[in-house]
Amino acid sequence: MKSAVLVFPGINRERDMARALKLASGNETAMVWHAETALPKGTDLVVVPGGFSYGDYLRCGAIAARAPVMDAVRDFAAKGGLVLGVCNGFQILCESGLLPGVLMRNAGLKFVCRDVHMKVERSDTPFTRGYNAGQVIRVPVAHGEGNYEADEETLKRLEGDGRVLYRYCSADGVVDEASNFNGAAHSIAGIVNERGNVLGMMPHPENHVEEIMGCTDGRGLFAGLVQQFEKAA
Amino acid sequence: MKARVTVTLKSGILDPQGKAIEGALKSLGVDGIASVRQGKVFDIELAATDKAKAEAALKAAADKLLANTVIENYRVEVLS
Numbered sequence: 001m002k003s004a005v006l007v008f009p010g011i012n013r014e015r016d017m018a019r020a021l022k023l024a025s026g027n028e029t030a031m032v033w034h035a036e037t038a039l040p041k042g043t044d045l046v047v048v049p050g051g052f053s054y055g056d057y058l059r060c061g062a063i064a065a066r067a068p069v070m071d072a073v074r075d076f077a078a079k080g081g082l083v084l085g086v087c088n089g090f091q092i093l094c095e096s097g098l099l100p101g102v103l104m105r106n107a108g109l110k111f112v113c114r115d116v117h118m119k120v121e122r123s124d125t126p127f128t129r130g131y132n133a134g135q136v137i138r139v140p141v142a143h144g145e146g147n148y149e150a151d152e153e154t155l156k157r158l159e160g161d162g163r164v165l166y167r168y169c170s171a172d173g174v175v176d177e178a179s180n181f182n183g184a185a186h187s188i189a190g191i192v193n194e195r196g197n198v199l200g201m202m203p204h205p206e207n208h209v210e211e212i213m214g215c216t217d218g219r220g221l222f223a224g225l226v227q228q229f230e231k232a233a
Numbered sequence: 234m235k236a237r238v239t240v241t242l243k244s245g246i247l248d249p250q251g252k253a254i255e256g257a258l259k260s261l262g263v264d265g266i267a268s269v270r271q272g273k274v275f276d277i278e279l280a281a282t283d284k285a286k287a288e289a290a291l292k293a294a295a296d297k298l299l300a301n302t303v304i305e306n307y308r309v310e311v312l313s
Binding site: 101 | 246247297298303304
């Protein structure tokens with residue numbers, strides 16, 4: 001699997017992401033500067049990492065979403081290429097129109113930086129095949145604007161089409177108000193686009209991939225993506 | 234030419250920041266505050282001298298970047 005990680009000014013999780021991708025795939029990851037107008041040839045997966053692109057000025061992800069490289073990402077996604085956005089990356093994908101909805105200020109107004117649990121809703125997608133449906137995984141979050149909102153019609157479509165892949169839950173897998181720490185609609189942690197090839201999620205699976213991190217629950221996501229390309233090849 | 238673009242949250246969109254400001258004003262004892270919604274103001278200078286052209290440019294700026302029309306409304310005013 002050949003991955004490309006986008007780099008915007010103010011992004012700070014790109015190295016963590018590249019490290020997790022290399023650990024899973026064995027391949028070096030291409031780092032792609034925001035001013036580029038093309039992705040490296042043979043890219044299988046584009047990752048928009050977390051951080052604070054452009055200092056979160058205007059709206060989180062708003063300025064990065066209009067960077068030159070995003071036109072190349074839109075073309076790539078339109079051809080069915082896999083795109084993963086994490087944290088600020090999720091915000092950027094929403095702002096760029098690749099995913100519906102918006103990430104609002106956390107309902108409690110606080111920046112939340114801790115481990116949370118989320119439930120894998122289905123395992124038959126490139127982004128979840130490394131897990132079992134219903135599996136509960138522990139992942140870190142670090143964001144002030146992760147409160148996913150969309151209009152009723154969009155939420156209905158997301159649910160109806162099974163496009164909510166990850167949902168906040170308690171340690172034993174109960175989706176309830178108490179575990180929905182940022183107030184997201186329907187406890188949404190991660191969604192895919194209509195075609196299922198673009199995933200945005202707030203938690204950081206790339207920070208739970210090695211024993212030294214205290215948890216390896218994030219590995220499944222990367223292992224699943226690698227499997228996807230092994231199968232294709 | 235000077236202009237102003239005002240961006241506000243659509244009604245029905247939860248505004249936790251506005252709520253926090255509302256709470257602070259109430260605790261300061263400012264009388265008669267019913268509710269607060271917060272937004273953004275952009276003061277923009279344009280090279281254009283034609284009002285219609287300026288308005289078109291500002292509308293494009295708001296649609297493309299200044300507002301997220303999923304959750305926000307905007308208003309464009311040419312001031313002088």
